[in-house]
Amino acid sequence: MTTSPQHPLPLVLIVDDDATFRMLSRMSLEQDELHVEEAMSGEAAIEFVSSTMPDILILDLQMPGMDGFAVCKRIRQLPHGSFVPILIMTGLDDVDSIAQAYEMGATDFIVKPCHGLMLSQRVRYMLRASHTMSALRTRESQLAQAQRIARLGGWEWDLVTDRMDLSEAACRILGSLPGSIEPSQSAYLSCVHDGDRKMVAEALHRTTADGSGVDMDHRLVPRDGVERIVHLLGEVTTDSRTQARRLVGTVQDVTDERAAEAKIYFMANYDSLTHLPNRNLFLHRIGQVVTSGTSGHSAVLVIRLDQYHRICERHGAQSGDHLIREVVKRLQQSLSVGITFVPSLGIATSLLARLSDGQLALLLTDLTAPEDSARIAQSCLDALRTPFQIGSNSLALSATIGVAIPGTDGTEADQILRNAGTAAQSATRKGPNSYQFYSDSMNASITARVSLEQDLRTALAGNQFLLHYQPKVDILSEQVIGFEALIRWQHPTRGLISPMEFIPVAEEESLIIPLSEWVIRSVAQQQRTWHQNGLAPLSVSINLSGLHFRQRHIASHMKGLVFAEGGNPQDIELELTESVLMMDASSTATILQELKESGFRLAIDDFGTGYSSLAYLQQFPIDTLKIDQAFIKDLKLGKGDSPIMRAIIGMGRALKLHIVAEGVETRDQLAFLRLQGCDAYQGYLFSKPVPAQQLQSLLRNRLSDEVARTKDRSRNRLTG
Numbered sequence: 001m002t003t004s005p006q007h008p009l010p011l012v013l014i015v016d017d018d019a020t021f022r023m024l025s026r027m028s029l030e031q032d033e034l035h036v037e038e039a040m041s042g043e044a045a046i047e048f049v050s051s052t053m054p055d056i057l058i059l060d061l062q063m064p065g066m067d068g069f070a071v072c073k074r075i076r077q078l079p080h081g082s083f084v085p086i087l088i089m090t091g092l093d094d095v096d097s098i099a100q101a102y103e104m105g106a107t108d109f110i111v112k113p114c115h116g117l118m119l120s121q122r123v124r125y126m127l128r129a130s131h132t133m134s135a136l137r138t139r140e141s142q143l144a145q146a147q148r149i150a151r152l153g154g155w156e157w158d159l160v161t162d163r164m165d166l167s168e169a170a171c172r173i174l175g176s177l178p179g180s181i182e183p184s185q186s187a188y189l190s191c192v193h194d195g196d197r198k199m200v201a202e203a204l205h206r207t208t209a210d211g212s213g214v215d216m217d218h219r220l221v222p223r224d225g226v227e228r229i230v231h232l233l234g235e236v237t238t239d240s241r242t243q244a245r246r247l248v249g250t251v252q253d254v255t256d257e258r259a260a261e262a263k264i265y266f267m268a269n270y271d272s273l274t275h276l277p278n279r280n281l282f283l284h285r286i287g288q289v290v291t292s293g294t295s296g297h298s299a300v301l302v303i304r305l306d307q308y309h310r311i312c313e314r315h316g317a318q319s320g321d322h323l324i325r326e327v328v329k330r331l332q333q334s335l336s337v338g339i340t341f342v343p344s345l346g347i348a349t350s351l352l353a354r355l356s357d358g359q360l361a362l363l364l365t366d367l368t369a370p371e372d373s374a375r376i377a378q379s380c381l382d383a384l385r386t387p388f389q390i391g392s393n394s395l396a397l398s399a400t401i402g403v404a405i406p407g408t409d410g411t412e413a414d415q416i417l418r419n420a421g422t423a424a425q426s427a428t429r430k431g432p433n434s435y436q437f438y439s440d441s442m443n444a445s446i447t448a449r450v451s452l453e454q455d456l457r458t459a460l461a462g463n464q465f466l467l468h469y470q471p472k473v474d475i476l477s478e479q480v481i482g483f484e485a486l487i488r489w490q491h492p493t494r495g496l497i498s499p500m501e502f503i504p505v506a507e508e509e510s511l512i513i514p515l516s517e518w519v520i521r522s523v524a525q526q527q528r529t530w531h532q533n534g535l536a537p538l539s540v541s542i543n544l545s546g547l548h549f550r551q552r553h554i555a556s557h558m559k560g561l562v563f564a565e566g567g568n569p570q571d572i573e574l575e576l577t578e579s580v581l582m583m584d585a586s587s588t589a590t591i592l593q594e595l596k597e598s599g600f601r602l603a604i605d606d607f608g609t610g611y612s613s614l615a616y617l618q619q620f621p622i623d624t625l626k627i628d629q630a631f632i633k634d635l636k637l638g639k640g641d642s643p644i645m646r647a648i649i650g651m652g653r654a655l656k657l658h659i660v661a662e663g664v665e666t667r668d669q670l671a672f673l674r675l676q677g678c679d680a681y682q683g684y685l686f687s688k689p690v691p692a693q694q695l696q697s698l699l700r701n702r703l704s705d706e707v708a709r710t711k712d713r714s715r716n717r718l719t720g
């Protein structure tokens with residue numbers, strides 16, 4: 001219980017013009033260990049309270065001069081007078097006086113005369129209530145102060161009435177004066193940043209549905225327009241039937257904390273000069289790649305800038321900083337260019353980091369093969385080859401690169417990075433501007449690939465390629481209806497090399513176009529030869545690479561090539577894979593249309609291996625669908641469960657496409673395909689791809705068959 005500093009006991013001020021009453025009251029109150037002071041008029045009371053505010057006032061209403069109503073009103077206006085309990089003691093028990101007294105700020109009343117014991121009981125009770133109220137006020141103000149310091153507001157959302165009450169601090173966080181904001185969820189959401197509003201609304205909704213609670217950061221645009229970040233926390237309270245009744249929570253302005261966190265995160269994970277990830281973050285990313293187990297290959301490259309320290313010593317640290325920034329710029333440019341234009345690399349992605357002053361690193365993911373990292377290493381070296389102009393100095397820099405392959409060269413991030421560093425160091429032994437793989441087998445494979453690239457150039461000039469032809473057979477009549485031309489490379493030392501090995505290399509080395517043109521010319525020549533030998537024209541399929549397909553004016557150019565060799569585009573079918581067709585659907589449609597108008601037939605090769613749907617491909621002017629051999633291999637014959645094959649053939653037929661199955665090796669497969677309504681097939685069952693000379697007998701047989709059939713027909717006509 002509070003007491004005035006001068007009086008250890010609670011101080012009661014009795015204000016009454018009746019001396020007897022004052023004395024009687026004093027006696028009973030003092031017995032109850034209360035300190036009592038008296039004022040005989042309203043004026044005396046005001047004078048007293050102006051210097052010492054008592055703990056409670058007992059106030060008579062009817063006094064000469066200033067009456068009790070006026071005293072009550074004046075006290076409430078005094079700085080410390082708002083909360084002091086005032087007990088009205090009056091002989092008047094009419095309702096009007098009591099109501100008026102309450103209006104003036106009275107706390108309670110008691111009617112005179114009253115028993116002394118009752119008075120002191122009432123005073124004790126009021127002092128206790130006043131003390132509780134004052135403790136509550138103190139705590140409230142402490143809480144409000146703490147919330148202000150923590151920029152933390154409270155809110156409560158009644159799910160039944162949809163009313164959302166916000167505390168003063170919450171209103172202030174929303175940039176509004178307390179009470180000026182409409183108590184609704186939509187008023188709160190209107191202050192949320194446009195980009196986050198949907199997310200917040202959904203989180204609140206989800207919470208009410210599953211009772212899980214909200215715990216999230218979101219952006220806020222308060223009325224003053226300065227964007228803030230707040231942390232929203234909420235908990236569901238349920239009614240007796242465990243139904244969510246309301247959501248109670250806090251909203252805290254965490255803008256400064258998040259900014260500080262971001263700064264700390266940046267300092268811990270990024271290089272302040274280049275803003276690239278530092279060693280710490282880079283290791284973390286390698287770890288993610290190792291553990292994610294994604295299907296693509298990855299590689300870690302460490303790039304050592306050989307003369308960096310010497311340059312810093314000679315030209316100063318500032319020039320060194322400038323140089324590093326330029327190096328990064330060139331590497332980033334080379335990476336984006338290289339990755340976009342190397343088709344076999346697909347959607348390779350890269351992360352450049354700065355490990356230390358003169359050491360950068362690169363993490364490559366989604367590679368088609370680990371060897372592809374060699375190409376990127378080379379393009380990084382090429383990018384740094386031209387000297388850098390730093391101020392008035394032209395500074396030449398050389399670099400060495402070490403490459404480690406996650407999985408092969410380690411399974412832990414730091415081990416992989418260490419091995420790439422070791423490889424970079426051993427690359428310096430090879431000389432400036434060189435790269436080296438950590439593992440010997442990779443180095444051997446790269447060497448083989450480099451020599452393959454070189455040999456491929458010589459092969460083109462030296463006419464080392466040849467074509468094999470594989471017959472396409474009508475599934476019902478078992479007659480040859482055409483061929484697929486498949487290229488082979490007669491390597492002077494390695495023997496016959498499969499296109500699977502050299503076509504991807506040719507594509508990267510831009511050798512594919514001359515190679516492809518050679519195929520077209522050879523096929524047209526072959527067709528002319530067959531024609532000259534009296535054979536009816538048979539369609540030949542040619543595999544067209546994506547790079548060639550996207551050459552400008554491809555249709556007119558190819559038509560020119562075919563005519564120049566005495567062939568006819570009508571007898572040539574061009575095979576394109578799904579991935580080539582799907583790359584840029586709108587330009588694909590135009591090119592296909594032009595090829596079609598030039599007379600070529602068009603086929604989708606290896607159908608089913610891409611992601612395209614037949615319905616999508618329907619918009620292209622395709623004639624033939626070649627089902628990938630993987631499906632034929634997977635046929636579970638006799639078990640009646642080849643739904644994919646059935647679906648492909650069914651849809652192909654519905655779209656009126658000529659359906660060819662590839663890789664048919666057994667009579668069972670053939671029987672199944674025939675049953676399903678497939679039109680033609682290709683495969684070892686009938687013939688492997690063979691040189692043109694070996695086809696002569698096959699074609700001659702076919703010719704004699706045809707002659708026989710014609711004779712039969714004319715005989716029938718005569719006899720019929």
Ligand code: C2E
Pocket residue numbers: 470485486487498499500503516519543544545575605606629662663664665682683684685689
């Ligand atoms: P592709 O166009 O799908 O050709 C079919 C491949 O399956 C050929 O392999 C063929 O020899 C093989 N094959 C045919 N029947 C059977 C069979 O019954 N069983 C098995 N196991 N295999 C069979 P090849 O000749 O090695 O060609 C591979 C790929 O190289 C071709 O696949 C094609 O994508 C590409 N290619 C071949 N020649 C050229 C060309 O002149 N230009 C371009 N750009 N690519 C070509």
Ligand code: MG
Pocket residue numbers: 484543575605
């Ligand atoms: Mg093909």
Ligand code: MG
Pocket residue numbers: 605606626628629662
């Ligand atoms: Mg194929």
